[in-house]
Amino acid sequence: MRSDLFAERIKGIQVSGIRKMFEAAPPSAINLGLGEPDFAPPENVMHALAMAVRVNRNKYGPTAGIPELRQAVAERLRKFREDVEMNNVLINCGATQGLMVTFQSLINRGDEVLVPNPGFVLYARDVQIARGTPVYYSLSAKNGFRPDMEELDDLVSPRTKAIVLNYPGNPTGAVISKHDAGALARFAVDNNIIVITDEVYDEIVYDHEHRSMLGTMDDLVYINSFSKTYSLTGWRIGYLATASAIQPELSKMQYYDIACPPTPMQYAALEAMKGPQDKVKERREEFRKRRDLIVRSLNKIDGFNCFVPQGAFYVFPSFDFDMTSEALAMRILGSGVICTPGSAFGPGGEGHIRFSFANSQENIDKAMDIVGKVVSGLKRK
Ligand SMILES: Cc1ncc(COP(=O)(O)O)c(C=O)c1O
Structure with a gap:
């Protein structure tokens, strides 16, 4: 060899x-x-999957996902940001693939990406696979796993392209305060960096309503999934939302990665969103x-x-x-x-x-x- x-x-x-x-x-x-x-998975969602297969929704579909599901996602996201349309949404094979497509589309060799430390295992590795450099920012238990804005100011450099946020966080379980969300959005805008916000646990929040970064700024990729909310981890189905100037490039990358998200799963995900909650x-x-x-x-x-x-x-x-x-x-x-x-x-x-x-x-x-x-x-x- x-x-x-x-x-x-x-x-x-x-x-x-x-x-x-x-x-x-x-x-x-x-x-x-x-x-x-x-x-x-909820009974109605399993039934919808079986039906989709039976009525022969088994073929390739559009790369960005079926319009009905993109529309349903856009409607849902309007509670966080009023101007979200179908064109902002890309259905994918779960947040894992959504993140990979995002990094592959945005990161050049040598670009730095601020990633949480501790943070979910994919971020730093995905950045490296895109030939970028992960730069860790600390989340410390003493500080309630909140980002330290002074440390972020020290870490940011002319090579910084993006920052990854994950609230509610894995592994920390921390959520984001209104104050921190505002400070992070200002930090990103001031330094001209894009926010990649992973919000796959948005429906598993205990003490307050989920606070999303989606409405805080424009240069942002919002990552979500059906995995955790509807117990569909093995079905590999998720979505992202981003500015209409960014979405087509991510969709182009997605074609070379998966051609299209799985068709029957998308009909089941549609039922998950539209059916009883x-x-x-x-x-x-x-x-x-x-x-x-x-x-x-x-x-x-x-x-x-x-x-x-x-x-x-x-x-x-x-x-x-x-x-x-x-x-x-x-x-x-x-x-x-x-x-x-x-x-x-x-x-x-x-x-x-x-x-x-x-x-x-x-x-x-x-x-x-x-x-x-x-x-x-x-x-x-
Ligand atoms: C923070 C976070 N993001 C993304 C994922 C991946 O989710 P998916 O099943 O949608 O690929 C996980 C799974 O554990 C996670 O914890």
Whole structure:
């Protein structure tokens, strides 16, 4: 095999830390690792998918998605920004692909992109794959995982092209305040950089209404998905919205990536949006109970300190055991609970561990008992 077989862009890229843990887990382990709701898709949405297949909506469709779904997305987004039209919307294969298309379309070799640290695993790697340079900005538990505007002022340079925001955040569970949203929008406009805002957890917010960055400025790519809201993670269907001058270029890139989003899934997603929304609310309430349970349990265990997440379905406690987050996650995994080391989310995640509470209250209870026992013998710092 030739030594230069693999492209530079893939050589330094590691397998995601989340996947690694999952693959190492015994089959009986309680999974507080992966980021997907444990619920089934709503009945009406499954029915719509079956119907779409039956009536032969099985062919290629438009690259930007079927007009009915783009229209429905635009209507929904008008609660955040009045002027959103179908032409601003691109349906895609989930936020994962939406982000890839965005970075591939906007980032040149050497462009810098500000990414949250800790932050969701895709951002920095996607920037690198686009041959750009991720520049980490810190989100610290002490500061409620809010961005530090002074640090951002120090990090921004003439090469900075974009900043990635993610509220509600994975892994932090933090949401954005009105003050911070305004400050971030001003920062982006003043420095002439585009905002890429990942809001896939917008329907999983506990204590307030979701606040979107969509209405705050024009040079922005808004990323969302049907995965988390409707428990459709395996269906690979999502959407983005952006200025009408940006959308056609992203759509052009998307053609070379996927040709078009999957047709039957789009009809099912349309039903998800247009049909009853009671499941979304019911599940949010169930997540709230689980959040309260896991935060209470963790804060009772000596050595953990847990911030109360206001959105998404993760807790990201800090710990003061004398070991790395990877070693701690492995110890916990060895006793039958899958979790994710904070370091999987960037160097700023070290000293933390992520538990997903997308699992039953009964399993969360069992898992917290196990975690309590595992860590009771560990040396503290
Ligand atoms: C913050 C964030 N963005 C994007 C995604 C990917 O979502 P999708 O299933 O739409 O690709 C995830 C999944 O965990 C996520 O946590």
